[in-house]
Amino acid sequence: MTIKFNDENKEVFEYILDNIPDAITVVDTDLNTVFFNKTSEEYFDVKKEDIIGKDLRDVFPSSLLPKVIESEKSFFDIYNSPREKTYTIISAIPLYDKEGNLIGGLSRDRDITEYVKLSDVLSKTQNSLAELEKELSATVNMESxxxxxxxxxxxxxxxxxxxxxxxxxxxxxxxxxxxxxxxxxxxxxxxxxxxxxxxxxxxxxxxxxxxxxxxxxxxxxxxxxxxxxxxxxxxxxxxxxxxxxxxxxxxxxxxxxxxxxxxxxxxxxxxxxxxxxxxxxxxxxxxxxxxxxxxxxxxxxxxxxxxxxxxxxxxxxxPLRERKEDIVLLANKFLQQICMENRMNIIEIPNEILAIFKRHSWEGNVRELRNIMQRCVLLAKESNNEKILVEFLPDYLQEINIEEEISIDYDSFSEGIEDYLEKIEKEIISKTLARFNYNKKKTAEHLRMPRSNLYYKIEKYGL
Ligand SMILES: Nc1ncnc2c1ncn2[C@@H]1O[C@H](COP(=O)(O)OP(=O)(O)OP(=O)(O)O)[C@@H](O)[C@H]1O
Ligand SMILES: [Mg+2]
Missing domain, CATH: 3.40.50.300 (P-loop containing nucleotide triphosphate hydrolases)
Structure with missing residues (x-):
């Protein structure tokens, strides 16, 4: 079967094909070359007049088109290197007329040499970046x-x-x-x-x-x-x-x-x-x-x-509780580190949270602080928050009431220290009782005092 064009539509076709930036080759069922566009000429360094009307296999022995004609199958995006340092992606399809008869085949070669070169450069760059990162982390770890x-x-x-x-x-x-x-x-x-x-x-x-x-x-x-x-x-x-x-x-x-x-x-x-x-x-x-x-x-x-x-x-x-000035310093350091590790903008630690941190006893010291910062940053990320909320803290920290702070007027100890201490004790007990809904067992546990002693103090202070 051959592909026939009248002169008029052939010219239009040629014009269209010549302006496509991919190399296009069309053959008939006998593998005679019917079209060979301008990009093909440049790309394969073969002139139209040297190939059109001739058997494609004479010029391109390993072309995909004979396979397409023989099997009537399509091939897509096959990676090929027709010449040294030249890379293409080839697709080839069978062509049919209106009645569905096979009339030939079309192949398209897309030049991807530049992409391949770029990806080569990229992978080399990535490799050397990885090397540098390794070296850097080794020196950073050692020196700092x-x-x-x-x-x-x-x-x-x-x-x-x-x-x-x-x-x-x-x-x-x-x-x-x-x-x-x-x-x-x-x-x-x-x-x-x-x-x-x-x-x-x-x-x-x-x-x-x-x-x-x-x-x-x-x-x-x-x-x-x-x-x-x-x-x-x-x-x-x-x-x-x-x-x-x-x-x-x-x-x-x-x-x-x-x-x-x-x-x-x-x-x-x-x-x-x-x-x-x-x-x-x-x-x-x-x-x-x-x-x-x-x-x-x-x-x-x-x-x-x-x-x-x-x-x-x-x-x-x-211990961290004995160097309270480090709590804010370390919380901020960990915040920065963890946000960076998670590729997030640095979020805010509101004063309210810092006040809770300062009142906490940090039995787990710096590790506990780091873990809490990790938890807060991840919860902020999950909920799209730009600052840490009290609800992100573990329950035992949420329970710390920052308003419980008892202010002491160091300048006027008019009552004498004993009376002052009693006043403070009374305040602590009354606030703790309120916090635990007047549950005396929980209050005594929280204050780490015997329950009998708590009953005595409640009586004494008339709480
Ligand atoms: N001053 C500090 N500055 C920055 N990070 C610190 C500081 N102190 C401790 N850390 C960090 O706190 C965490 C706990 O530290 P480390 O594991 O050295 O404690 P440890 O005393 O060995 O604890 P354990 O007795 O439980 O084994 C680590 O992530 C460590 O990097
Ligand atoms: Mg250790």
């Missing part, structure tokens, strides 16, 4: 650990700076502080500030079962005990060689193990379980506890000699 630790409290700033200065010495450091005060943060900062080339290795002494402690810390030789890895395994001391070993929750270190740790620190070498070989190690120990280790020494649950060995320098991390 101490600058990550922020405070507005004069005493705490003093301790942060002292710790930073001690970091460069080989002294062992004992960090003392409640949960969430930043013991791990400090220990890493000490390591990166120390410039020690080895690894930072953390061991949580409260998380390791006593039987596994020795193999974890000292390592073992192949076949040392049943269930052991055949090849043997280095212990944490070896892993931290020339670096820092962070012994977290040191107060939970089994008493039986304490002399062994001490010996390693004094002798400067470890021997793996099942081996006699002495492995020399140089490890700096940073330990942390939320217990009073001195008391543990006094009651015999912690060895005195190890205590003094670990405690060449002690830093007490101040």
């Amino acid at each position: 650990y101490f600058s990550n630790i922020i405070s507005n409290n004069a005493e705490f700033i003093k301790r942060i700076n002292l710790c930073k200065n001690i970091s460069r010495t080989p002294m062992n450091i004992l960090l003392n502080g409640e949960s969430g005060t930043g013991k791990e943060l400090f220990s890493k900062a000490v390591h990166y500030e120390s410039g020690r080339k080895g690894n930072f290795v953390a061991v949580n002494c409260s998380a390791i079962p006593e039987e596994l402690f020795e193999s974890e810390l000292f390592g073992y030789e192949g076949g040392a005990f049943t269930g052991a890895n055949k090849k043997g395994k280095p212990g944490k001391f070896e892993e931290a060689n020339n670096g820092t070993l962070f012994l977290d929750e040191i107060g939970d270190m089994p008493v039986s193990l304490q002399p062994k740790i001490l010996r390693i620190l004094e002798d400067g070498y470890v021997t793996r379980i099942g081996s006699n070989k002495k492995i020399e190690i140089d490890v700096r120990i940073v330990s942390a506890t939320n217990k009073n280790l001195k008391e543990a020494v006094n009651d015999g649950s912690f060895r005195k000699d190890l205590y003094y060995r670990l405690n060449t320098f002690q830093i007490g991390l101040i």
Whole structure:
């Protein structure tokens, strides 16, 4: 079957096809080329007169059109590289006349060389960006650990700076502080500030079962005990060689193990379980506890000699409730971080919320504050709010009534301090009673006083 045009419509057709920016080729059922537009000429570097009327396969042996004619199937968006560094997307379809007889086929090649080049550049850029980000985060993590630790409290700033200065010495450091005060943060900062080339290795002494402690810390030789890895395994001391070993929750270190740790620190070498070989190690120990280790020494649950060995320098991390000026500082820092992580504009922390924060006791310290900020930002995001609302806070914070603040006039203690204290006590009890709907059990619990004492005070103050 051939495609026939009269001269007039052929000219119109040619004009239209020549002005399409894609390469268009039309063949009849015998694969003779009927149309070959201008874009094709430029694109394939073949002149119309050299192809029209000729068998397409002579010029383009791998064209899709013979397949289209043979199978009467359409092909769409097939990726092709006809020449080196030239990329096209090809679609080809069979052509039918009004009666539905196959009369030929049409193919369209769209040049995507520029897109391919661009996407190449883009993926290279993305790769190098990823590399840079990796490098950046490595240097940021290493160089700014101490600058990550922020405070507005004069005493705490003093301790942060002292710790930073001690970091460069080989002294062992004992960090003392409640949960969430930043013991791990400090220990890493000490390591990166120390410039020690080895690894930072953390061991949580409260998380390791006593039987596994020795193999974890000292390592073992192949076949040392049943269930052991055949090849043997280095212990944490070896892993931290020339670096820092962070012994977290040191107060939970089994008493039986304490002399062994001490010996390693004094002798400067470890021997793996099942081996006699002495492995020399140089490890700096940073330990942390939320217990009073001195008391543990006094009651015999912690060895005195190890205590003094670990405690060449002690830093007490101040609880958040004792440095209230840091609450606003840290809340804002976390707010910024979390909003950025979530690709959000920075939202507002209204004063009302800050007032609640200042009155809270923060038993979970900085970690608790961070978690609460996380929760508030996510709830604000979900509800499209530009500020934090009281209802976003956990119940126990919502219960804090900021108006309960009792104002004290420090200038006129005309009544004497005893009377003043009674006045304050009366006010606290009466407000707490009101808050718990005069439920005496809840009030006593909240005020942490015996119920009998509460009854007595109610009577005394006539509440
Ligand atoms: N001064 C600070 N500045 C900025 N972030 C802090 C500060 N102190 C603590 N953080 C952050 O608070 C969280 C808790 O800190 P970290 O894990 O170091 O506490 P911890 O004392 O080891 O707690 P735990 O005893 O429960 O293990 C971390 O996200 C830490 O980055
Ligand atoms: Mg910790």
